[in-house]
Amino acid sequence: MRIRCLEFSERAKGALRDEMLQQNLQRIGVRFKTARDLAFAALEDPESLREMGRALKEKAIANLPLLLETLEMRVKEAGGVVHWACTSKEARNIVCEIARTKGVRTVVKGKSMVTEEISLNEALQAQGIEVWETDLGEFIIQLAGEPPSHIIGPAVHKSKEQIADLFAQKLGVPKAEAPEELTRIAREKLREKFLNADMGVTGANAAVAETGSILLLENEGNIRMSVTMPRILVTVMGIEKVIATLDDLAVILALLPRSATGQKLSAYSTIFTGPRAPGELDGPEEFHLVLLDNGRTRILADPDRRQSLFCLRCGSCLNVCPVYRKVGGHAYGWVYSGPIGAVLTPQLIPPRLARELPFASTLCGACAEVCPVKIDLPKLLLIMRQRLSEDPNFDGGVPLLPRLASRAHGWILTRPRLYRLAARGARLWSKALTEEGRWKWLPPPVGRWGKMRDVPAMQVPFSERWKKLKKELLGGVANEPTG
């Protein structure tokens, strides 16, 4: 997938001008958020559940090497094959190689962010393999040739009218606007692909080390079909998705659907272990599990950034993020968007290519309030800003000028007399620039700010008013009105 994170500002501006997109974003923000809030409010003790989620992820990530080895062992015992991939390229090559040696011609895919991360579709297609996204949202954006704009709802940026037009144009069907009708069209098209596919590819919501089982949650049944129908099944997962036990899985099952869609349980919860065993009726003949690192062990190595790996990919931080709700997922320029995208992206791709993203947040904290595993996203955003700006090992490429300005400002702030003098100078200067309390011209960074807002004029500062005020307060006239 092409990395376009450096275009964030430009694409955000484009998104703000796109009225249709603004309407679509408004709708999803409210709908997902309300559903999530209601689902958690119905729980007796939602906080404890989130604490449990946090604790199990903390433990799993702390024991990651052991859990991964246990998982590998159990998957092998169940008859599966385990592959380790350090990079996206290695993961792509592994899947392409399986497809090539097994003579695969058609692949059906379940919705998966990690296969977007490794650009799997393009690699398979380059080998002449037909690849079909079978999740309705993914199917829509595949037809449109777009990347997903939301972790859970990849096509949430589109209205049903836009989808109707897309189907009519790409599938040659008469224009149908009822969602039921659109779903029927996709279902008919995909049913034929399921029946002909040689290989299914999925991601994983979690993998249970003690049993070697994979969890997949969905509402359409397409993932279950992708898992059970083709003769070969490949599951690609980030190594951080492993959890220790089935008891932990129960916590994930309680948290994830509630956070993602506000459901108590997804319509389909598939938990499978290995390929079809002798005597079983369905399931693939072969099961391959690809464990992807792609920068995750580097995150693991930094205790401050480690909680980035707790993410369950529920998307709830996107739904409440006031920035995401204005600019949508595509502005972020890669696979993951919203607060978690702004944190993960510069850790998974070369940092300088995503240097703007951690700064594209007001640090309002709405994300941390809903995160099912209590990731402190504002803190991670701050840590990423620091790493990008200051850490020589991080090659952030943050422009020098604002950095120097911030440091010079900081230097002045440790020298009170210089600070007062500089402020006085600025005030004298500002007098020449204001007329009846309004600015005629504002210096550059504030100028952009002031394009849409009135900027207050500088006043005789409090520090110069204090002496008189102190006398007044000590003189016992403290309680008089200010006027």
Next chain:
Amino acid sequence: MKVGLFIPCIVEQFHPQVGEATARVLAKAGCSLDYPPDQTCCGQLQYKTGNWKSARDVARHFIKVFEEFEAVVAPSGSCVAMVRKYYPELFRDDPRERQRAQSLAQKTFELTEFLVRVLGVEDLGARWRTKAVYHDSCQVSRALGIKEEPRRLLSKVEGLELVEMEQGEVCCGFGGSFSLQFPEISEAMVAEKASHILATGAETLISAEISCLMNIGGYLKRKGASIVPVHIAEVLVQRGK
């Protein structure tokens, strides 16, 4: 109680009347006040733009200026959150400095929480006949968990009718350096906030965070709205109208 008054830079330079009101409110509540003249700023801008080395220098200066007081009070949630949440983090690798940062963090308060939680004062004898809406700044309400206190103080203001806005918990789009770096996104956010505020029909917009007020107030003024943005300290010194 010997209280050190911390006047954040935006108040100092642009809204000194908020500082004056804060001092009057605290004096009325019985505090013995002082304003240490060497104070500058909390270093939040440096911290939030990732320049932690600079932020540490500013924080050291701040700690030196304020650590002798029994309590430090500021009319701003974000500056207090900086001192309370992030100073101890900044010095976590140096036990001695961390200790100083922690002890200052524990006695640094946002104005409304100091009045209600620490002093137990709710009624300051203010009178103002107005229909007002209170804006929950993210730094006040989320970072510091202060939602009740300002509302309790406002409920004691004679004549003041407090109304709530739709989606009050959503950020106004300021975010410090964010609004300078991404002015268009920030504008879209403040526009939405402004529409919710105007829909209440309130005449007065109150907040405990000066930067939100500057953002929302500046936008509303540009749009020609007549609603008056005021800091809660300014409300608490009103004596009738």
